[in-house]
Amino acid sequence: MTAEATAGLENSALAIAAAGPRPWSLPRPDWRPLLLGLGLPVAAALAWEALVRSGLATGRLLPPPSRIAVTLWKLARTGELWPHVGATSGRVGLGFVLGGVAGILSGLAASYSPLFRRLVDPTLQGLRAIPSLAWVPLFLLWLGIFETSKVALIAVGVFFPVYLGVMGAVLGVDRKLVEVGRIHRLSGLDLARRILLPAILPALVVALRTGLGLGWMFVVAAEYMGASEGIGYLLVDGQQLGKPDQIIAAILVFALLGKVADAAIVALATPALRWQDAYQGGR
Amino acid sequence: MVPLRAVTDFEEPAPATCREGTGEQGAGTHGTGKGLELAFDGVTKAFGDVGVLRGLDLVIPAGQFVAVVGRSGGGKTTLMRLIAGLDGPTGGTIRIAGTARRGLQPDVRLLFQDARLLPWQRVLSNVGIARGPGWKARAQALLAEVGLADRAGDWPYVLSGGQKQRVALARALVTEPGILLLDEPFGALDALTRGDMHRLLTKVWRQHGFTAVLITHDVAEAVALADRVLVLRDGVIADDVAIDLPRAARAAGAPRLAELERRILNAV
Ligand SMILES: Nc1ncnc2c1ncn2[C@@H]1O[C@H](COP(=O)(O)OP(=O)(O)OP(=O)(O)O)[C@@H](O)[C@H]1O
Numbered sequence: 232m233t234a235e236a237t238a239g240l241e242n243s244a245l246a247i248a249a250a251g252p253r254p255w256s257l258p259r260p261d262w263r264p265l266l267l268g269l270g271l272p273v274a275a276a277l278a279w280e281a282l283v284r285s286g287l288a289t290g291r292l293l294p295p296p297s298r299i300a301v302t303l304w305k306l307a308r309t310g311e312l313w314p315h316v317g318a319t320s321g322r323v324g325l326g327f328v329l330g331g332v333a334g335i336l337s338g339l340a341a342s343y344s345p346l347f348r349r350l351v352d353p354t355l356q357g358l359r360a361i362p363s364l365a366w367v368p369l370f371l372l373w374l375g376i377f378e379t380s381k382v383a384l385i386a387v388g389v390f391f392p393v394y395l396g397v398m399g400a401v402l403g404v405d406r407k408l409v410e411v412g413r414i415h416r417l418s419g420l421d422l423a424r425r426i427l428l429p430a431i432l433p434a435l436v437v438a439l440r441t442g443l444g445l446g447w448m449f450v451v452a453a454e455y456m457g458a459s460e461g462i463g464y465l466l467v468d469g470q471q472l473g474k475p476d477q478i479i480a481a482i483l484v485f486a487l488l489g490k491v492a493d494a495a496i497v498a499l500a501t502p503a504l505r506w507q508d509a510y511q512g513g514r
Numbered sequence: 515m516v517p518l519r520a521v522t523d524f525e526e527p528a529p530a531t532c533r534e535g536t537g538e539q540g541a542g543t544h545g546t547g548k549g550l551e552l553a554f555d556g557v558t559k560a561f562g563d564v565g566v567l568r569g570l571d572l573v574i575p576a577g578q579f580v581a582v583v584g585r586s587g588g589g590k591t592t593l594m595r596l597i598a599g600l601d602g603p604t605g606g607t608i609r610i611a612g613t614a615r616r617g618l619q620p621d622v623r624l625l626f627q628d629a630r631l632l633p634w635q636r637v638l639s640n641v642g643i644a645r646g647p648g649w650k651a652r653a654q655a656l657l658a659e660v661g662l663a664d665r666a667g668d669w670p671y672v673l674s675g676g677q678k679q680r681v682a683l684a685r686a687l688v689t690e691p692g693i694l695l696l697d698e699p700f701g702a703l704d705a706l707t708r709g710d711m712h713r714l715l716t717k718v719w720r721q722h723g724f725t726a727v728l729i730t731h732d733v734a735e736a737v738a739l740a741d742r743v744l745v746l747r748d749g750v751i752a753d754d755v756a757i758d759l760p761r762a763a764r765a766a767g768a769p770r771l772a773e774l775e776r777r778i779l780n781a782v
């Protein structure tokens with residue numbers, strides 16, 4: 232091996248060593264804050280459990296954790312829970328896709344076209360000012376009491392944060408980086424794919440997460456208004472039959488589904504956003 | 515960290531084709547000879563009613579290294595953007611290699627004061643931003659030329675300011691431009707790094723043979739690097755100074771250099 236090759240090897244070894252684990256980009260997970268944060272709810276639950284068991288409280292309106300767990304377990308074991316989960320997830324999923332696609336397309340149109348911004352944006356902003364639940368009676372009247380009105384309501388909820396997020400993100404893209412692309416004569420498609428999309432992706436993910444969160448909120452409203460299936464139906468059912476354990480179990484299922492859906496978006500976006508983690512870790 | 519072998523690269527003797535020391539100006543015969551001639555015919559640029567450039571008539575021969583100095587707000591960046599085709603002139607024509615040009619120019623590249631690397635692409639992909647067949651090998655070769663062969667896989671944010679500018683230089687050269695525009699690319703660097711960048715720029719200019727237009731606030735930098743210094747004042751070329759001194763003789767403190775520097779400072 233020549234001396235030069237050896238030097239080259241040493242150089243790359245050095246480079247690898249230098250590029251090796253960067254303490255600030257791979258923070259060791261610290262569980263202490265999480266445990267600390269769990270302390271209060273866990274303590275409260277244990278205390279309530281103890282109070283009910285010792286007979287100091289009846290737990291009729293607020294069942295102890297153990298009874299909620301049993302109810303949840305029964306719902307899952309008997310298979311009664313799954314159609315409800317499926318119905319609710321399906322509504323949110325469909326509404327999210329419809330509202331999300333519409334939000335992305337209108338957001339892009341608004342950021343590319345000043346005409347769209349002047350012509351359509353004021354109307355959308357006006358519509359946005361209406362609390363979305365106020366649409367419910369109209370949607371019921373127009374679209375009937377079945378799936379269509381529910382999905383439409385969810386889609387409306389998802390639409391606005393996505394629309395605003397995408398418009399803001401595209402308008403906020405660093406013009407200097409776009410210029411770099413233009414100078415290097417990237418085609419319109421390459422410019423969109425290699426510069427605009429990565430530039431707006433962080434904001435787009437935030438917008439989609441916000442939209443999805445609203446989607447879950449609106450599905451409760453939609454199902455509360457009348458449904459024969461869905462987690463929201465379990466809420467209504469629990470209220471009408473006086474089963475607080477079922478209501479709380481349904482709430483927990485909502486929380487879990489929301490968390491899982493949110494985590495799925497984050498997981499999907501993470502590979503494309505790795506540069507950003509590194510970037511922020513470096514600061 | 516700058517690899518040592520890159521530093522030694524800078525001190526290579528000038529290729530024999532270089533006409534250093536003759537003191538004459540004009541078309542360079544050095545390098546690959548790919549430089550393009552750049553000419554302005556009565557070029558003006560106004561923003562609203564404010565005339566920034568008020569009629570430039572000028573020919574920069576192929577392969578020449580020109581520095582443009584002038585006060586802040588004097589229109590230097592505006593001039594660059596016109597040459598690159600990022601903006602259009604209000605009046606007059608810009609000719610490259612003899613033909614009038616409009617719009618973005620394929621054979622002109624621009625090096626900005628801020629390196630403008632894409633944060634979401636690693637160094638190699640940044641250099642090869644134009645893609646095309648064989649771009650990886652080409653980008654890697656250019657990275658080696660600027661002394662950063664071993665940083666190809668890094669994210670841009672881990673690089674120092676000087677290293678970022680080297681990557682930007684490699685990116686600008688990857689398509690072998692006929693004209694390279696440099697808009698104060700070294701303004702934010704410390705004196706030592708600046709010296710390194712000057713040597714690197716001179717080296718790649720000789721090797722690639724592009725026509726170089728360097729904008730700078732720093733008159734010392736202009737006279738150290740360029741064949742010719744243009745003073746842009748009140749929207750016109752107020753002075754056009756040939757640096758008739760071989761680069762090897764341009765050590766700081768050379769009397770002729772000091773004289774030229776004084777003349778330029780007076781004109782600015
Ligand atoms: N897009 C624009 N719209 C309006 N005015 C502009 C625009 N771009 C530049 N100008 C004006 O043109 C003048 C020249 O600007 P330019 O950036 O070319 O100066 P410069 O010589 O590069 O200055 P500096 O040395 O500070 O970079 C300035 O007065 C600036 O305000």
Ligand SMILES: [Mg+2]
Binds near residue numbers: 590591592
């Ligand atoms: Mg400028």
